[in-house]
Amino acid sequence: MIKYKFIKAQLAKTNKKNDENYVITRIWHRLDNENIKFVTQQYVIREDGKYALTDMFFPQLNLHIEIDEGYHQSTIQNERDRFRERDIISVTNHEIKRIDVTKGIKEVHEQIHEIVDYINEKVKKMGNDFIPWDVEKEYSPDTYIKKGEIRLSDNVAFKTIKDVTNVFGHNYKGYQKGGAIHPYYDDVLLWFPKLFPNGEWDNSISPDGTLIRERNEHEHKRDEHINRVIQNKKHKRIVFAKVKGPLGHIMYKFKGEFKLDITDSIKNRCLIWKRVSVTVKTFPHKKIS
Structure with a gap:
């Protein structure tokens, strides 16, 4: 079906x-x-x-x-x-x-x-x-862990945030937060944004997919958020945006790896993330102390 x-x-x-x-x-x-x-x-x-x-x-x-x-x-x-x-x-x-x-x-x-x-x-x-088309395997983290990488051209999307985190080395049974640490890289965050206005956030992605703007709608919170992200040193994000899948249900689609442009972020008073890679490595489960 x-x-x-x-x-x-x-x-x-x-x-x-x-x-x-x-x-x-x-x-x-x-x-x-x-x-x-x-x-x-x-x-x-x-x-x-x-x-x-x-x-x-x-x-x-x-x-x-x-x-x-x-x-x-x-x-x-x-x-x-x-x-x-x-x-x-x-x-x-x-x-x-x-x-x-x-x-x-x-x-x-x-x-x-x-x-x-x-x-x-x-x-x-x-x-x-020739590997026959298997819908379940297509959405399985194990498929991409074995493959060793995810490319933008693969058009990869996962059903849950948990599946995304597990393809990079986590072993969660459930996960619902908007971001997660990368088990293998200290300066990388796994990010699951809504790239459209939602609540106090007005996030967007450029038509060519190379730039993401992350902006807090509340004036009094905007600069504080920018400074906090700049200071936490996690200036790279692997992005899986929340989208509506081909069957109408919510999925998390790979958009690439992005890096924070500090100068442009301060200048525009919103976080500016610029795509630096269309390919990311995947990893087996890693125990995190």
Whole structure:
């Protein structure tokens, strides 16, 4: 049931894009393989710090599908697409396949069928290296502890704060606070913010995900909070923001590792956190005295 809801949620993202919806839906149904995971509108960070959204992504295969509508045929847009594609490949080392939907339906179907055949052949060649899609393992801390790292491109989100803390070395049975110490690094805090106005806090993240502003709404508390954070020496934060997951429930999504910019924080009278890494190490359980 969880997998079914996830698939419906991914397809629903394309409901207002007719060509994209048609092609993605047809690819998925012709594959007819529940062991293959796909994501629509996959977030990819480019080399210049900006981001791109690819139309369809198969994370087990490191394969992106891009659907080219009419406006992609112009010389200027065509050049932009080639530059964007080179950028994505350079950053991710993934593969990109394109489908031109400006042709007739027969040619569109032929392109789709070629991609479906390519995916099936790729899965076959991977053999035992192909790991079937398991929703429960996907949300399990053990999966990422064994992997040894979490990358922003993995689109990782956990169901609870406890799961986040445990992927970095804790062994909590339950945890509900807004932050936790990092068992292995003295200067790092695990942070689980709401990146939107809530209560006395007005927190936000920039559109490109590289900067977080943390501001107390109460004037008399603002400077005190800034000074306290500056003085506690934990100037790096691994951020898992509170979000609504693809199935509508609350999750904690990885946003990267951020470092406090002290000068800008004092100048703007709010804490300014700037992203310094899109990859963080994970750790086995560590006993904390």
